[in-house]
Each structure stands twice: as C-alpha cells, then as structure tokens.
Amino acid sequence: xxxxxxxxxxxxxxxxxxxxxxxxxxxxxxxxxxxxxxxxxxxxxxxxxxxxxxxxxxxxxxxxxxxxxxxxxxxxxxxxxxxxxxxxxxxxxxxxxxxxxxxxxxxxxxxxxxxxxxxxxxxxxxxxxxxxxxxxxxxxxxxxxxxxxxxxxxxxxxxxxxxxxxxxxxxxxxxxxxxxxxxxxxxxxxxxxxxxxxxxxxxxxxxxxxxxxxxxxxxxxxxxxxxxxxxxxxxxxxxxxxxxxxxxxxxxxxxx
Amino acid sequence: xxxxxxxxxxxxxxxxxxxxxxxxxxxxxxxxxxxxxxxxxxxxxxxxxxxxxxxxxxxxxxxxxxxxxxxxxxxxxxxxxxxxxxxxxxxxxxxxxxxxxxxxxxxxxxxxxxxxxxxxxxxxxxxxxxxxxxxxxxxxxxxxxxxxxxxxxxxxxxxxxxxxxxxxxxxxxxxxxxxxxxxxxxxxxxxxxxxxxxxxxxxxxxxxxxxxxxxxxxxxxxxxxxxxxxxxxxxxxxxxxxxxxxxxxxxxxxxxxxxxxxxxxxxxxxxxxxxxxxxxxxxxxxxxxxxxxxxxxxxxxxxxxxxxxxxxxxxxxxxxxxxxxxxxxxxxxxxxxxxxxxxxxxxxxxxxxxxxxxxxxxxxxxxxxxxxxxxxxxxxxxxxxxxxxxxxxxxxxxxxxxxxxxxxxxxxxxxxxxxxxxxxxxxxxxxxxxxxxxxxxxxxxxxxxxxxxxxxxxxxxxxxxxxxxxxxxxxxxxxxxxxxxxxxxxxxxxxxxxxxxxxxxxxxxxxxxxxxxxxxxxxxxxxxxxxxxxxxxxxxxxxxxxxxxxxxxxxxxxxxxxxxxxxxxxxxxxxxxxxxxxxxxxxxxxxxxxxxxxxxxxx
Numbered sequence: 001x002x003x004x005x006x007x008x009x010x011x012x013x014x015x016x017x018x019x020x021x022x023x024x025x026x027x028x029x030x031x032x033x034x035x036x037x038x039x040x041x042x043x044x045x046x047x048x049x050x051x052x053x054x055x056x057x058x059x060x061x062x063x064x065x066x067x068x069x070x071x072x073x074x075x076x077x078x079x080x081x082x083x084x085x086x087x088x089x090x091x092x093x094x095x096x097x098x099x100x101x102x103x104x105x106x107x108x109x110x111x112x113x114x115x116x117x118x119x120x121x122x123x124x125x126x127x128x129x130x131x132x133x134x135x136x137x138x139x140x141x142x143x144x145x146x147x148x149x150x151x152x153x154x155x156x157x158x159x160x161x162x163x164x165x166x167x168x169x170x171x172x173x174x175x176x177x178x179x180x181x182x183x184x185x186x187x188x189x190x191x192x193x194x195x196x197x198x199x200x201x202x203x204x205x206x207x208x209x210x211x212x213x214x215x216x217x218x219x220x221x222x223x224x225x226x227x228x229x230x231x232x233x234x235x236x237x238x239x240x241x242x243x244x245x246x247x248x249x250x251x252x253x254x255x256x
Numbered sequence: 257x258x259x260x261x262x263x264x265x266x267x268x269x270x271x272x273x274x275x276x277x278x279x280x281x282x283x284x285x286x287x288x289x290x291x292x293x294x295x296x297x298x299x300x301x302x303x304x305x306x307x308x309x310x311x312x313x314x315x316x317x318x319x320x321x322x323x324x325x326x327x328x329x330x331x332x333x334x335x336x337x338x339x340x341x342x343x344x345x346x347x348x349x350x351x352x353x354x355x356x357x358x359x360x361x362x363x364x365x366x367x368x369x370x371x372x373x374x375x376x377x378x379x380x381x382x383x384x385x386x387x388x389x390x391x392x393x394x395x396x397x398x399x400x401x402x403x404x405x406x407x408x409x410x411x412x413x414x415x416x417x418x419x420x421x422x423x424x425x426x427x428x429x430x431x432x433x434x435x436x437x438x439x440x441x442x443x444x445x446x447x448x449x450x451x452x453x454x455x456x457x458x459x460x461x462x463x464x465x466x467x468x469x470x471x472x473x474x475x476x477x478x479x480x481x482x483x484x485x486x487x488x489x490x491x492x493x494x495x496x497x498x499x500x501x502x503x504x505x506x507x508x509x510x511x512x513x514x515x516x517x518x519x520x521x522x523x524x525x526x527x528x529x530x531x532x533x534x535x536x537x538x539x540x541x542x543x544x545x546x547x548x549x550x551x552x553x554x555x556x557x558x559x560x561x562x563x564x565x566x567x568x569x570x571x572x573x574x575x576x577x578x579x580x581x582x583x584x585x586x587x588x589x590x591x592x593x594x595x596x597x598x599x600x601x602x603x604x605x606x607x608x609x610x611x612x613x614x615x616x617x618x619x620x621x622x623x624x625x626x627x628x629x630x631x632x633x634x635x636x637x638x639x640x641x642x643x644x645x646x647x648x649x650x651x652x653x654x655x656x657x658x659x660x661x662x663x664x665x666x667x668x669x670x671x672x673x674x675x676x677x678x679x680x681x682x683x684x685x686x687x688x689x690x691x692x693x694x695x696x697x698x699x700x701x702x703x704x705x706x707x708x709x710x711x712x713x714x715x716x717x718x719x720x721x722x723x724x725x726x727x728x729x730x731x732x733x734x735x736x737x738x739x740x741x742x743x744x745x746x747x748x749x750x751x752x753x754x755x756x757x758x759x760x761x762x763x764x765x766x767x768x769x770x771x772x773x774x775x776x777x778x779x780x781x782x783x784x785x786x787x788x789x790x791x792x793x794x795x796x797x798x799x800x801x802x803x804x805x806x807x808x809x810x811x812x813x814x815x816x817x818x819x820x821x822x823x824x825x826x827x828x829x830x831x832x833x834x835x836x837x838x839x840x841x842x843x844x845x846x847x848x849x850x851x852x853x854x855x856x857x858x859x
Contacts, residue, residue: 069296
C-alpha cells in the first residue's frame with residue numbers, strides 16, 4: 001500500500017510568539033518550529049500500515065526551506081521519500097490554495113491512500129484534508145480512530161460526539177484525516193536519522209506544479225485575546241447562593 | 257556524520273590557538289550552524305529524557321531495582337548510548353556537535369546523565385580507541401544496546417587527583433595465561449549494575465596498564481551503594497580485587513601505557529561534562545523563570561523585581577558564553593576530523609582530535625561546572641524557602657551539580673593542566689606564544705599608540721578581546737620569566753590558576769563575540785540585539801575579572817620597576833568604554849521571561 005502523508009511544520013508549542021504591529025502573522029525569527037502534532041499521528045499510522053501491508057510512505061510538505069525539517073523527521077521515522085513544495089509565501093494561502101498545491105503534487109504520485117492530521121496547530125482551519133479529497137476526486141473520512149485495510153477497501157472507525165463511534169467503509173484510493181491520539185508516535189532513532197540523510201527529497205514549486213491560486217479568504221489581523229475576567233459574588237444564605245449558582249450553571253454557563 | 261556546509265570553509269585551528277590567533281566569525285562554528293539532522297538527534301534525546309526518564313525520577317532516586325537498566329535499554333534501542341561507537345560496531349558514530357547536543361539534553365536529570373557518561377563516555381571510549389578488533393567486536397555492540405553496562409575504574413581510596421599513585425596491581429599468573437588483580441577502586445559510577453569494568457592497575461610495580469574485567473570474576477566484588485550528596489539516581493560503589501584472575505587477552509592497549517588510555521579518555525569525558533552542564537544551566541533557567549512568574553511578593557510577580565531579573569539574565573549570559581565556547585570547540589574537533597586524508601583510521605584520528613583540543617576540553621569542564629553551580633545556586637535563591645525543599649526540582653539540581661567540579665579531574669587540577677598544556681605547546685613550538693609575548697613587549701616599550709577605531713559595530717568589543725589575550729601574554733610571560741620551570745611546582749598553583757582564569761575568560765569572550773558577529777553578518781545587526789546585549793554584559797564583567805587576576809599574577813611574579821612597567825601596561829590593556837550592564841541584563845532577562853527559557857538556542 002503506497003501512502004502519501006501530509007506533514008506541516010508549525011511554530012513550536014512553547015515558542016514565545018510576537019506579533020509585529022499591524023501584521024497578519026507572527027514574527028518567525030527566533031522561534032523554534034516542529035512537526036505539527038496531529039500530523040505526527042497521521043505519519044505514525046502511515047508507517048504502521050506500510051509495515052503491515054508493504055509499499056512505501058511519501059511525506060509531502062509545503063513551506064519555506066525550513067519546513068524540510070518536517071519531512072526529514074518523517075524520513076528519520078521510516079518514510080521512504082519526501083516531496084517538498086517550496087513556497088516562502090505559503091502562509092498567505094487559504095486552505096483551498098494549500099489543498100490545490102498539495103493535490104497537484106500528490107497527483108504526480110502513485111498512491112493508494114492519503115493521510116493528513118486532523119488540523120494544524122497554527123492556523124487550525126481543519127479543512128485541508130477535506131478539500132484535498134474533493135480536489136483529488138476521492139472518498140474521504142475524518143476523525144479516524146482505527147483503520148482496517150483489506151481487499152482494496154477500508155473499514156474505518158470514526159469518533160463522534162459524546163463517546164460515540166461510527167464504522168464506515170470506503171474503497172481505495174481514499175483520503176483520511178486522522179484523529180490525534182489514535183496511536184503513540186515512535187521516536188526517530190539515531191540510526192533512522194542517519195539513514196534519512198540518504199533518502200530523497202524532491203523539491204517542487206507552485207509554478208512547476210502549474211497551480212495558480214486566488215485566495216478566497218484572508219486573515220485580517222491576528223492578536224492575543226484580551227483578558228476579560230469577571231468575578232461575581234453570589235450573596236444570600238448558602239442555600240440561596242447554591243440555588244443561584246445552579247440557575248447560572250443551567251442558563252448562563254449551560255453546563256448542567 | 258558531516259557537520260554543516262559551513263564547516264567546509266573552516267580551516268583547522270590548533271588547540272589553544274585562540275590565545276594567539278584571531279579567527280574570522282565565519283571561521284568558527286556556532287549553534288546557528290547546527291543542521292537539521294543534528295537537531296533531530298537533540299529532539300529524539302529530549303523526547304526520550306522527558307517522556308521516559310523524568311516521570312521516573314522518584315524511583316530512580318531511590319534505586320528501585322531494574323528501573324535504570326530498563327531506561328538504559330530503551331536508550332540503547334534509540335541509539336542514544338552509542339554516540340562514541342563507530343557504526344560498524346553497532347553505534348551511531350556521532351560527530352562532536354551531535355554528541356554535544358545529545359549530552360545537553362540528557363542533563364534534564366543529573367542521575368541519568370552521569371550514568372550515561374559513565375557507560376557511554378568514559379566506560380566506552382577506552383575500548384573504542386584502544387581496543388583490539390576482537391575486544392571491539394566482543395563488547396561495543398553490547399554496550400551500544402545496554403546488554404552490557406560499562407564503567408571506568410581509575411580512582412582508589414588513596415589515589416584521586418594523583419591517579420598515577422594507584423596501588424591496584426596486576427601480576428601475570430605462573431602459567432602466563434591470566435592477570436591476577438589485587439587492590440581496591442573507589443567512586444565507581446555504575447558500579448552496582450555494571451557488567452564490564454575498565455580497570456587501571458600497575459604491572460611490575462610502576463607500569464600503569466588497563467584491563468577489561470567482567471562481572472562474576474572470582475575474587476572480584478562490588479561494594480555497597482555509596483550515600484552521595486547528589487546524583488542519587490546514579491550508582492556509585494567501591495570495588496575490591498582479591499587475586500581476581502583476568503584472561504590475558506583482556507589487557508587493553510599495552511603494558512605501561514594505561515595512563516595514555518586514562519588521559520585520552522578523560523579528555524573526552526571532560527568535554528562532555530561541560531556539555532551536560534550547559535544543558536543543566538538551560539534547564540535551571542526554565543524552571544526558575546517559570547517560578548518567578550508564579551510566585552508573588554509585595555503584590556508583584558518575582559519576575560518584576562530587578563534582582564530576580566538580574567539572576568535570570570546572568571544565568572542566560574553565562575550559558576551563552578559557555579555554549580559559544582563549547583560549540584566552537586566541537587566545530588573545531590569536527591573540522592579536524594573532516595580534514596583527515598582518505599584512508600586515515602577515523603578512530604585514531606578522533607583520538608588525535610581529543611588530544612589536540614585537550615585545553616578546550618578542560619575549559620569546557622571547568623567553565624561548565626562552575627556555570628552550572630552558579631545557576632543552581634541562584635535557582636535555589638529564586639525559589640526561596642521552597643528552593644530548599646526536596647519537593648522542588650532546584651533542590652535536587654543544586655545537590656546534583658556539586659560533583660561536577662570534583663570528578664573527571666577537579667577544577668583545580670584542570671586549571672593547572674590548562675596552563676601546563678599551553679606551556680608545553682609553546683615550548684614545543686606548536687603555539688607561537690613566545691614570539692607573540694616578545695612582540696607584545698616591544699609594543700609595551702614603544703608606549704601607547706592611538707588605536708584607530710575600525711568603525712565596525714563591534715570595534716570596541718574586538719579591542720576588548722584582543723586586550724584580554726594581550727593580558728594573558730603579559731602575565732604568562734612575566735610568570736614564566738620569573739618562575740621558569742618552577743611554575744609547575746605546588747607552591748605556585750595560585751599563579752597558575754589565575755593565568756588559567758585569564759585564558760578561559762579570553763576564550764569565552766572571543767567565542768561569544770565571534771558568535772554574535774557571525775549572527776549579525778547572517779541576519780543583520782538589527783536582529784541580534786538581545787544576543788549582543790548578553791555578549792556585551794559578559795565582556796564587561798570578564799574584562800574586570802581578567803584585570804583582577806592579572807594584578808594577582810603580576811604582584812606575585814614581578815617587582816620594582818618591572819612591576820610598575822607591567823602594571824602600566826595592564827592598565828593600558830584594561831582601558832574600556834563605560835557600559836551599562838544593568839540595562840544589558842534587563843534586556844536579556846526580558847528575553848528569558850518571554851519564553852521561560854534560555855533565549856539563544858540554535859542561534
């Protein structure tokens with residue numbers, strides 16, 4: 001089974017973020033970057049499927065030169081090849097633009113399955129995987145908790161609300177968005193890291209892919225949410241206060 | 257594993273040459289040159305230590321059976337134990353920059369990093385560099401996987417710093433098939449669970465030699481776990497040999513050449529020790545910075561107080577100087593390795609590299625252990641009363657740190673070694689210290705000249721660094737002139753230590769400056785503001801320290817007119833622009849607090 005896994009490089013979770021005056025994106029100098037955590041689960045799932053069914057895993061990423069690191073991590077963990085869509089302005093793309101670029105690159109591959117993480121830890125649109133399936137004209141399922149592949153078909157466990165699950169079946173090829181926590185991603189071993197240096201990373205540009213994008217949405221502004229702290233003291237006897245609290249939990253907080 | 261492409265342009269610097277040469281910024285390796293693969297090695301190690309080791313600290317501190325061994329086996333599977341072992345023997349064969357990164361990450365828990373150092377460092381290196389093909393094949397793959405735990409056994413109850421006074425003896429059995437060992441060893445890291453013991457003993461009364469002793473050897477026994485002040489997670493025991501027979505083929509290297517094995521191993525161990533310490537300083541910054549925001553006093557966060565900010569800044573500044581030195585040295589070792597002609601035995605060449613940079617390795621050990629001791633002390637201070645409580649990680653870090661100034665050659669011994677090695681290189685003509693000192697004398701006698709500012713953004717700092725080296729030449733020249741070969745005698749240790757301090761600070765100053773200059777050239781001067789502040793604050797204080805040490809030396813070795821002339825020269829070389837270190841430290845503290853971390857990682 002040949003699997004394409006989409007991996008994104010995002011600012012490190014604990015990186016101190018600075019937003020330049022009036023900018024629509026964070027200041028990228030002096031912060032660390034890492035593999036988008038949800039994509040780490042997709043990568044692990046891809047590696048496990050490959051180990052079970054054979055084939056190869058190709059890691060695809062888009063972004064500036066530094067984003068190759070996400071591909072290298074995938075290669076170190078066991079992916080066979082990498083495809084880097086080199087794009088210094090990728091952060092200006094909306095999810096549709098991103099998906100168009102990725103779809104164009106993935107169409108060049110012979111694959112049975114495309115895996116993505118559920119969403120990215122930076123923009124968090126959660127749409128790229130779905131749009132990718134549409135653009136590739138393939139069936140798609142989200143929030144995948146378990147994948148059983150047999151005879152060219154997939155049996156998939158999806159997570160629903162309130163502890164419910166759903167089993168669905170899809171034919172291959174397909175595109176899946178993997179739920180975070182589905183597995184425990186492996187470490188890259190030092191041997192794997194050394195071996196990754198010999199693996200191929202193909203570089204493509206938007207122009208080479210023949211993709212022109214006109215954003216359908218753009219980020220106006222980003223800002224740190226203002227802290228709004230409102231403390232209300234409930235007065236009266238304990239009984240009265242408790243009654244008021246229940247009322248508020250029911251109708252204001254709506255948690256009861 | 258090759259380092260970054262920038263290494264290609266780096267010429268190979270001689271060990272100790274920092275005192276007589278002025279490399280260009282592009283000639284030195286800095287953390288900004290660390291490549292993607294090297295970062296991945298750091299990442300794997302960091303994930304391992306944080307996910308697997310840190311949650312078990314309580315069990316490890318109490319020596320819960322099997323826990324440390326289990327972790328070592330996991331580390332072995334990831335390749336973390338085989339950094340020094342060539343790939344053909346099951347190791348990762350890491351370059352120096354990668355193994356530096358790895359050591360730094362392991363410092364998250366002192367008990368583990370010391371165990372790692374005892375096993376993968378000094379317990380492995382003797383076999384890698386001096387083992388026969390059979391010995392390497394037999395032991396190294398199992399050391400890499402933790403199937404065998406190794407340890408280095410040099411110290412004895414009566415022989416610590418004076419290791420050559422060891423009394424353990426090895427006599428050939430009557431049938432000539434075995435070595436019979438008798439004696440005791442002390443402070444053996446990993447003693448309790450080691451399977452392989454790299455033991456130093458004397459043959460024929462005075463020929464120091466090295467033997468590989470396996471667990472279970474008759475007459476060989478391991479003492480009880482020592483009750484240590486810190487690094488409690490690691491095992492430390494005494495060893496006893498009573499007519500313990502060791503197969504003849506377990507002699508490592510040659511009879512009477514054991515001291516070569518011991519010293520080369522310690523060169524490597526000292527360098528790594530500085531790397532562990534660097535990682536420890538960074539960890540201390542993280543916990544201290546976080547706590548300074550959680551805790552309030554007088555209605556403010558601790559982080560808002562000037563004296564707390566000063567502490568956080570100073571930890572980061574010392575880490576910066578240490579890191580600049582360590583990665584510059586690691587880069588030099590890797591460049592030395594890369595310069596090997598094809599067909600050269602890589603292992604032998606690496607040993608030469610360790611020997612070449614033994615001065616830099618001792619500096620890494622001394623500077624690193626003292627930076628960490630400073631950081632954990634201030635860490636405890638920031639935590640206040642809670643810092644004195646075992647429930648808080650700084651209390652453990654404080655205890656764990658203290659040993660670093662003692663083992664792998666005390667800092668006192670290493671200070672002596674730094675100057676002894678420099679002098680040996682000067683006398684042997686490897687380092688042109690003597691002609692440089694003579695040229696300086698001419699400069700001094702010619703009187704002050706009006707130095708033209710280059711107009712460069714770092715002109716003042718360049719001058720300070722150049723002056724630091726001149727002060728070293730002035731003081732070491734004066735000391736050598738007066739004391740000549742008596743300089744090595746115990747009664748002049750104070751002078752030697754002061755010279756050592758000048759040399760170390762000069763290396764730290766220059767490495768910090770070159771790193772900032774390299775970053776400024778790469779990213780633009782506007783983008784290195786905070787790093788530049790850290791460097792400037794460091795230079796400001798280091799220049800003071802150097803002047804102080806120089807006065808100490810000159811006062812001890814010169815007198816009369818000579819003393820006056822040299823003091824005048826010192827004054828000239830100590831001249832510098834006034835600065836505002838408080839403002840510089842505030843800038844650094846703000847950067848620390850912004851991310852609760854050391855702010856110059858990979859920069």
